[in-house]
Amino acid sequence: MRLFVQRSDVGEFRRRYRWMVLFVLAAFTVLVGRLVLLQVIEGDVHRAQARRNIVREGFLATTRGVIRDSLGRVLAANRPAYNVYVTPARLDMETAWPLLVRLAHLEDAERATVEQKIRERRNLDPKDRRRQQQILVKVDIDRDAVAYLETHERELDGVEVAPSPVRYYPYGSLGAHVIGTMREVNREELAWLGDRGYRAGDRTGAIGIERRWESYLRGQRGMRKIVRGAGRRVDPAQIEAKYLEEPRRVEPIPGRDISLTLDIELIESMERAMHGQLAGAAVAVDVRTGRLVALISKPSFDPNVVSGGQGIKAVSDAYTRLYADPLKPTLDKTISAAYPPGSTYKPFTALAGLIDGLVDPHAEIDCHGGFEYGKRYFRCTGVHRHVNLHSAIVQSCNTYFYELGSRISIDRLASIGLDFGFGVKTGIGVNPEARGRMPTRGWYTRRYKEAFRGGFTVLSAIGQGATTVTVLQLALAYAALANGGTVYQPQVVRSIETSDGTVVQEFPPRVKRIVDLNQTQLSLLKNAMQGVITDKHGTGYGGRIPGVDLAGKTGTAQVSHVTPRSVDPNREWYFNRDHAWFAGYSPAASPEIAIVVLIEHGGGGGKNAVPVAMRVIRDWQKMKEDRLAARAPGAGTKGNL
Amino acid sequence: MARDHIAARGSPGIDMPLLLAVMAIITLGLVNLYSATSVYADDAQRAQLADIYVSQIYWIVVGTLLAILVASIDYRSFDRLALVSYLGGLVALGLVFVLARNIRGASRWIAIGSFNFQPSEFMKIVLILVIARYLHNDPKVEPRTLIDFALPALLVGVPAAFVMAQPDLGTALIYLLTAGSMLAMTRIRRRSLLTLIAMLGVSIPLAWNFLLLRYQRDRITSFLNPENDNTGAGWHAFQAQTAIGNGQLFGEGFMQGTQNQFRLLPDQFSDFPFAVFCEDWGLSGAVVLLGLYCFAVIWAIHVASQAKDRFGAALAIGVGANLFWHVILNVGMAVGVLPVVGVTLPLFSYGGSSVVTMMVGLGILMNVSMRR
Numbered sequence A: 001m002r003l004f005v006q007r008s009d010v011g012e013f014r015r016r017y018r019w020m021v022l023f024v025l026a027a028f029t030v031l032v033g034r035l036v037l038l039q040v041i042e043g044d045v046h047r048a049q050a051r052r053n054i055v056r057e058g059f060l061a062t063t064r065g066v067i068r069d070s071l072g073r074v075l076a077a078n079r080p081a082y083n084v085y086v087t088p089a090r091l092d093m094e095t096a097w098p099l100l101v102r103l104a105h106l107e108d109a110e111r112a113t114v115e116q117k118i119r120e121r122r123n124l125d126p127k128d129r130r131r132q133q134q135i136l137v138k139v140d141i142d143r144d145a146v147a148y149l150e151t152h153e154r155e156l157d158g159v160e161v162a163p164s165p166v167r168y169y170p171y172g173s174l175g176a177h178v179i180g181t182m183r184e185v186n187r188e189e190l191a192w193l194g195d196r197g198y199r200a201g202d203r204t205g206a207i208g209i210e211r212r213w214e215s216y217l218r219g220q221r222g223m224r225k226i227v228r229g230a231g232r233r234v235d236p237a238q239i240e241a242k243y244l245e246e247p248r249r250v251e252p253i254p255g256r257d258i259s260l261t262l263d264i265e266l267i268e269s270m271e272r273a274m275h276g277q278l279a280g281a282a283v284a285v286d287v288r289t290g291r292l293v294a295l296i297s298k299p300s301f302d303p304n305v306v307s308g309g310q311g312i313k314a315v316s317d318a319y320t321r322l323y324a325d326p327l328k329p330t331l332d333k334t335i336s337a338a339y340p341p342g343s344t345y346k347p348f349t350a351l352a353g354l355i356d357g358l359v360d361p362h363a364e365i366d367c368h369g370g371f372e373y374g375k376r377y378f379r380c381t382g383v384h385r386h387v388n389l390h391s392a393i394v395q396s397c398n399t400y401f402y403e404l405g406s407r408i409s410i411d412r413l414a415s416i417g418l419d420f421g422f423g424v425k426t427g428i429g430v431n432p433e434a435r436g437r438m439p440t441r442g443w444y445t446r447r448y449k450e451a452f453r454g455g456f457t458v459l460s461a462i463g464q465g466a467t468t469v470t471v472l473q474l475a476l477a478y479a480a481l482a483n484g485g486t487v488y489q490p491q492v493v494r495s496i497e498t499s500d501g502t503v504v505q506e507f508p509p510r511v512k513r514i515v516d517l518n519q520t521q522l523s524l525l526k527n528a529m530q531g532v533i534t535d536k537h538g539t540g541y542g543g544r545i546p547g548v549d550l551a552g553k554t555g556t557a558q559v560s561h562v563t564p565r566s567v568d569p570n571r572e573w574y575f576n577r578d579h580a581w582f583a584g585y586s587p588a589a590s591p592e593i594a595i596v597v598l599i600e601h602g603g604g605g606g607k608n609a610v611p612v613a614m615r616v617i618r619d620w621q622k623m624k625e626d627r628l629a630a631r632a633p634g635a636g637t638k639g640n641l
Numbered sequence B: 001m002a003r004d005h006i007a008a009r010g011s012p013g014i015d016m017p018l019l020l021a022v023m024a025i026i027t028l029g030l031v032n033l034y035s036a037t038s039v040y041a042d043d044a045q046r047a048q049l050a051d052i053y054v055s056q057i058y059w060i061v062v063g064t065l066l067a068i069l070v071a072s073i074d075y076r077s078f079d080r081l082a083l084v085s086y087l088g089g090l091v092a093l094g095l096v097f098v099l100a101r102n103i104r105g106a107s108r109w110i111a112i113g114s115f116n117f118q119p120s121e122f123m124k125i126v127l128i129l130v131i132a133r134y135l136h137n138d139p140k141v142e143p144r145t146l147i148d149f150a151l152p153a154l155l156v157g158v159p160a161a162f163v164m165a166q167p168d169l170g171t172a173l174i175y176l177l178t179a180g181s182m183l184a185m186t187r188i189r190r191r192s193l194l195t196l197i198a199m200l201g202v203s204i205p206l207a208w209n210f211l212l213l214r215y216q217r218d219r220i221t222s223f224l225n226p227e228n229d230n231t232g233a234g235w236h237a238f239q240a241q242t243a244i245g246n247g248q249l250f251g252e253g254f255m256q257g258t259q260n261q262f263r264l265l266p267d268q269f270s271d272f273p274f275a276v277f278c279e280d281w282g283l284s285g286a287v288v289l290l291g292l293y294c295f296a297v298i299w300a301i302h303v304a305s306q307a308k309d310r311f312g313a314a315l316a317i318g319v320g321a322n323l324f325w326h327v328i329l330n331v332g333m334a335v336g337v338l339p340v341v342g343v344t345l346p347l348f349s350y351g352g353s354s355v356v357t358m359m360v361g362l363g364i365l366m367n368v369s370m371r372r
Helices: A002-041 A043-054 A096-103 A108-122 A143-151 A187-196 A208-212 A214-218 A236-243 A264-273 A312-324 A342-355 A389-394 A398-407 A410-419 A441-448 A454-461 A471-483 A519-534 A569-575 A605-631 B002-009 B016-040 B047-072 B075-099 B119-137 B146-165 B169-183 B190-211 B214-224 B233-247 B273-306 B310-335 B352-370
Strands: A055-060 A074-086 A135-141 A159-168 A181-184 A203-207 A222-227 A257-260 A280-286 A292-298 A365-367 A370-373 A376-379 A385-387 A486-489 A493-497 A503-506 A510-514 A551-557 A579-586 A593-599 B101-103 B106-112 B115-117
Touching: A002 A043, A002 B233, A002 B273, A002 B310, A043 A055, A043 B233, A055 A159, A074 A096, A074 A143, A096 A108, A096 A143, A108 A135, A143 A159, A181 A208, A203 A208, A203 A214, A208 A214, A222 A236, A264 A280, A264 A292, A264 A605, A280 A471, A280 A605, A342 A389, A342 A398, A342 A410, A342 A454, A342 A471, A342 A519, A342 A551, A342 A579, A342 A605, A365 A398, A370 A398, A370 A454, A376 A398, A376 A454, A385 A389, A389 A398, A389 A519, A398 A454, A410 A441, A410 A454, A471 A486, A471 A519, A471 A579, A471 A593, A519 A551, A519 A579, A551 A605, A579 A605, A593 A605, B016 B047, B016 B273, B016 B352, B047 B352, B075 B119, B075 B146, B075 B310, B075 B352, B119 B146, B119 B169, B119 B310, B119 B352, B146 B169, B146 B190, B169 B310, B214 B233, B233 B273, B233 B310, B273 B310, B273 B352, B310 B352
Parallel strands: none
Antiparallel strands: A055 A222, A074 A135, A074 A159, A181 A203, A257 A493, A280 A292, A280 A593, A365 A385, A370 A376, A486 A510, A493 A503, A551 A579, A579 A593, B101 B106, B106 B115
16 A cells, blocks of 8 residues: 555656756756866966965075275175065974074064065965065074074975175274265155066165165076975975976076276275364365265265174164264265355366456556455455466465456356356266256355346355355366366276176266366466475475475365354354365376365365375375385385275 | 566666766765875874775775665665654754764764764755655645745755754755755645745845854855955865866876975865866866766656655655755856865765765665666
8 A cells, every 4th residue: 555655646746856866966067167168268377376376486695796995905895694474474483483583583573564565464464565575574583593594494484594795994994985885775766666676675776886786786686486395295396397387586686796906905085184173175186087086975874784794773773873963974075065165166267357458467466465356345364565467376365366367257257157067967876976066156146136246256256155166176176287178077886896806887088078278377377386396385285295296276265154054052163163074186296196175164175175185195196206216126026905 | 575676677787877876976976085084194283084995995884885785675675764864854954962072063963883874975865855745745737836845845854954953054955955955846836835935035144143153154255256365265176276276187196286296285185185086087077077077967867757656766866966056066166166165075075974974875775777
């Protein structure tokens, strides 16, 4: 009975079977369809992701090019500092991270910031590339930690130690402004420098040669791929052969070395000669080539600290100190600042007068301590009585030049200045350049919106008024006077070499302009400039050193008595003091080197600037003799210059 | 008696296609388990995981013996066992809360001696028996109303509530879907069907708020918005899909799948063996495997259609549905068309209770097939 009943009841189910089969087939079809999508259509995407999961790209550090002086002495080199990076996506937060914290001696605050950053990245979308971007954990970890991390590399997945060369400046603050410093690339720069291979924590040139020649010095980072290790029983080499795509290793290309025209010994001598002076600048330039031999700007700073050699904290502390200093140590006073040239400008005024036939060099005028022009009385430095052009320069008589200034147009003064390279940037290329100012009638009209007054010209004639120049411009102009009128393009880089010493590029001297000068007139001036030192009435006579062959012109430039608010009133007297100048060349008869010394708020030029220049030239003469002796046959193996 | 009956009807005896399909799945499952767990061989702390394929073999042997036992007794006598085992199963599920070992936040196991026993797995078979018995004893010619489903709903609802409380969403879903599939064989009044759909619609938000735990909700939200979540459930699913995609057409080769070998796959021997399989063998392997499962399910429907009574037909459908939903939920989760729920892949995932239960179910199917 049971059998019968059941058989008829099965009928209720029967109509369902076909639908069920269809449903099952449809469900499996969906699964297979999805598999086709994943494995065939998107297969390559997933395979690439799978490879990314197991392969990591390590970077091979390159070495930054070395900067040398003209005699091959190293001015900027590298020492290794070991930085630790982590890749957030791969780091094991339970085991590897605490170990790393211990090894790197991370302080709690540091640890917390980095850890938070890592966790943020880990929470991003798995496809987000930022998960794979390395985060800098610590710079310059100690050698023991480096050794441990390197031996346990395969266990510490997601941790990478990259030796990064820290810039090292053997001469410290000497020539720091022109040689330059390094700094870390900041986040905004990374956004656009990333394509050029910069990464967080990288350093780039901040100022000077380091910055200007960054692309040459930097070099190119190398790359190597390795398979990350976990749960593998197979030989790593075999695995790598299988999973790593070529190129598996790209060797780093070291940066180019740069040879400068500078002579660090002479810079050292300048530093010594300026000892005791608070602030100022000096430039020495080869008058035959326009190559800069020495540049200093005082006060200076230690580029080793500023470039991060002693850690981030030291850098920020140093900058806080440097920026607060009223003497402006960060300012490159040779290039980036313009000052009134004072009497050092007089030779150019004289030259304009001679060329235009406005002065008879032998005619005398009577100086009784000043010059009345219009309603104003312009003071001289003393009462010089009868002066001609020669004695006016030797004794730096203002009255003579006021008189000349009253006869010449201000535009003419500006045009001779422009001929010698004042009022325009020299194009040296390192550090931001101040242009200086050669005021013209038009400039005054725009500036003061009232009638032009002849008094402006009178002041400009003695290098005061609105006239300003940079120390470098003045040095180049004196070099042109010394060499007979050739204005050179200033150069600080002599050649670029590969790391093995092959010269890639050389920079021969470049003439910018030849000022057409009457050599008789020029020799008048040169005699006068020699007299500044040798004549016992000369303004530089007091500072002479016997045996030092130097000619030039002193200057004492009045500063505007507008004291910046930042200056402590107790120190105001200092900032109101005159700038002391000396500009000249040596040897007087056949000049080789031009030198300009500026002592900021140093007082009288003859008293303060001349001795500095004297000592530098004395050292320079000695260096020259020594080097000649060393090169001479039979000098032995003493030096290899 | 049973033997007499077979002899009398001249049935073909053992159902060879079913047997071969199951043997093939078992073999692939073991090979895959070996590949999946081989990665632990050089892990000092978890080296024992590399040997679990051996215990899996033991469980398959136990399951096979039980399946033979189950297949050799005429299924109609199970009728009488249904209620007793159902009550026993409920007691065991209740015991879980008292005795259970807490594994990863869910209490599912009871330790008996040295091995862990998972009552919720065996409940799957018991539920099939109970529902089949209900359908067997309640033949109707006219379409059914919702009232008619009150009893089976209660029969499923109680154990489902128990496993939800463990919490084990996957098993609860399997109960509901298996029982639902079996009940779907009946004829239902159209109005009742519409009411049912409406009730489901209302109950989904309620279940979301009051039944699901936070991690379960997270899994579903992360499934619906894969971009927003990458650490927990979404991360697992992402790695599994990468593994599957990495297999491409022909796979990386046995024990060569990098996602598995480099241990980027989570739960590769329990929740994601399919990803390991796809990575090793590619689309070709996956299609073979899914083909085998699909065949087994359709074969179960075929057996049901040939069954000589409602009880046998319902049992066959129940076993088929149980297999089907396991495969769909597990593979659907692995390939990313369904949210991550912990459902095993039959005879692939490691687990004694799961393997034995599945084998017993297949034994019942064989039984029905042999006695049609």
